[in-house]
Amino acid sequence: MGERTIIPFGPQHPVLPEPLHLDLILEDEKVVGAVPSIGFVHRGLEKLVEKRDFHEMMYVIERVCGICSFIHGQGYVQTIEGIFDLEIPDRAKFLRTIWAELSRVHSHLLWLGLMADAYGFESLFMHCWRVREKILDIFEETTGGRVIFSVCKVGGVWKDIDNETLKKIVEVLNVVEQESKDLTNVFIKDFTVQKRTRGVGVLTYQEAIDVGAVGPTLRGSGVAMDLRKLGYAAYGELDFEPIVEKDGDCYARTLVRAREIYQSIDLIRQCVSKIPDGEIDVKVKGFPKGEYVSRLEQPRGQVVYYARANGTKYLERFRVRTPTFANIPALLKMLPGCDLADVPLLALTIDPCISCTER
Amino acid sequence: MAFNVIGKTVMKSLFGKPATAMYPVIKNEFYPNTRGNIQVDMEKCIYCGICGRRCPAGAIEVSKPDKKWEIDRTRCIVCNFCVQVCPKNCLSTERHYTSPMTDKSNRISTFFGQTVQEDA
Numbered sequence: 302m303g304e305r306t307i308i309p310f311g312p313q314h315p316v317l318p319e320p321l322h323l324d325l326i327l328e329d330e331k332v333v334g335a336v337p338s339i340g341f342v343h344r345g346l347e348k349l350v351e352k353r354d355f356h357e358m359m360y361v362i363e364r365v366c367g368i369c370s371f372i373h374g375q376g377y378v379q380t381i382e383g384i385f386d387l388e389i390p391d392r393a394k395f396l397r398t399i400w401a402e403l404s405r406v407h408s409h410l411l412w413l414g415l416m417a418d419a420y421g422f423e424s425l426f427m428h429c430w431r432v433r434e435k436i437l438d439i440f441e442e443t444t445g446g447r448v449i450f451s452v453c454k455v456g457g458v459w460k461d462i463d464n465e466t467l468k469k470i471v472e473v474l475n476v477v478e479q480e481s482k483d484l485t486n487v488f489i490k491d492f493t494v495q496k497r498t499r500g501v502g503v504l505t506y507q508e509a510i511d512v513g514a515v516g517p518t519l520r521g522s523g524v525a526m527d528l529r530k531l532g533y534a535a536y537g538e539l540d541f542e543p544i545v546e547k548d549g550d551c552y553a554r555t556l557v558r559a560r561e562i563y564q565s566i567d568l569i570r571q572c573v574s575k576i577p578d579g580e581i582d583v584k585v586k587g588f589p590k591g592e593y594v595s596r597l598e599q600p601r602g603q604v605v606y607y608a609r610a611n612g613t614k615y616l617e618r619f620r621v622r623t624p625t626f627a628n629i630p631a632l633l634k635m636l637p638g639c640d641l642a643d644v645p646l647l648a649l650t651i652d653p654c655i656s657c658t659e660r
Numbered sequence: 661m662a663f664n665v666i667g668k669t670v671m672k673s674l675f676g677k678p679a680t681a682m683y684p685v686i687k688n689e690f691y692p693n694t695r696g697n698i699q700v701d702m703e704k705c706i707y708c709g710i711c712g713r714r715c716p717a718g719a720i721e722v723s724k725p726d727k728k729w730e731i732d733r734t735r736c737i738v739c740n741f742c743v744q745v746c747p748k749n750c751l752s753t754e755r756h757y758t759s760p761m762t763d764k765s766n767r768i769s770t771f772f773g774q775t776v777q778e779d780a
Contacts, residue, residue, distance in 0.1 A: 360739040444693065445740065446738075
């Protein structure tokens with residue numbers, strides 16, 4: 302048994318652009334334990350609900366995260382609509398679903414790129430991000446922004462997508478699907494890549510449930526839990542099954558995300574074929590009173606929103622539980638037993654978003 | 661199979677069009693929906709100040725007595741909320757972003773409405 306050393310990982314690290322800090326306890330090259338600390342980029346956005354009216358707050362909540370910005374906005378308005386007990390038009394529901402699924406495609410492509418970069422495969426990283434650029438262009442064309450969309454509002458959406466643009470989106474996605482196939486094949490079939498990912502950081506079925514992992518981390522361990530199955534927005538009318546892999550290692554988690562890209566593209570196709578005509582918003586009158594919890598599936602996993610309103614234009618309390626926060630215990634379960642060189646890779650496989658976590 | 665993919669990618673990268681545009685010679689085209697610089701039509705503005713009160717970033721200041729509409733370009737988060745809530749539809753977004761500035765004193769754009777000449 303070797304001597305124990307403590308090596309700090311982060312908050313500034315070449316692999317993670319975001320400030321996650323881990324104190325790694327090492328025995329020679331093997332990690333035997335890890336102590337996380339977060340809190341480097343806390344912004345206090347939840348407290349801001351007491352000073353901004355509940356309509357304006359949408360634009361603040363969207364800025365919790367730059368990658369799942371749309372789903373954050375969607376979750377917030379869904380919570381407020383829950384307090385109002387408001388039924389939004391079907392077309393708005395489908396539009397929200399389309400944008401949410403596009404967010405998932407671009408988030409997973411971004412993650413695959415980062416993953417390739419983590420084991421030094423830089424050209425693959427650039428190709429992933431080149432394909433992702435097409436999705437960002439769709440966002441700019443339909444919403445007006447590439448990262449922050451500002452299209453959700455309490456009671457519906459601000460902008461409509463006409464049917465011609467919807468067809469164009471499907472055409473672009475056909476190209477994205479074809480190009481992603483070449484890329485994901487490298488992650489799935491390449492011998493060298495598999496050497497880095499197979500059997501590394503195994504999280505068993507029981508462990509994943511015990512530590513409360515969410516999203517692709519949980520599904521990579523064989524638990525078929527996808528909150529889109531709850532049927533919020535238009536998911537109730539779409540046909541899909543959660544994507545599950547059994548192994549629970551880095552390879553399984555990569556595979557889940559790679560397969561989810563195609564699932565999302567398929568969901569968008571279904572949305573485009575089923576989207577009804579009609580209004581895109583309903584008028585909201587008065588101020589919210591009461592409380593509500595809503596749960597959504599983000600690209601990184603389950604996100605929980607809680608809001609309490611007291612009948613004034615300011616909310617009383619607002620809380621977001623983001624997926625990365627739930628996945629950090631899972632990361633700590635994976636780390637013991639792995640090599641020091643695999644730590645960045647393992648930290649990446651939970652798809653950490655620290656600015657989400659600290660809000 | 662793998663060689664096919666590699667070969668195809670290499671050939672595409674060598675002889676294909678680059679994925680990036682040759683900025684600044686070729687400029688990126690914006691879409692009609694793109695949210696850019698906020699513009700105001702002072703002839704329609706009634707100085708109600710709703711845009712200023714609803715702005716999540718507090719970037720807009722409206723003064724009715726001076727007939728003045730002022731925006732801090734560095735504070736504006738281009739969320740388009742002011743454009744949506746304006747009762748007179750006098751606000752709009754241009755199809756290009758705010759240009760970068762070297763001097764902070766330029767960050768505030770002020771617009772004045774036409775003052776009505778009173779007869780002496």
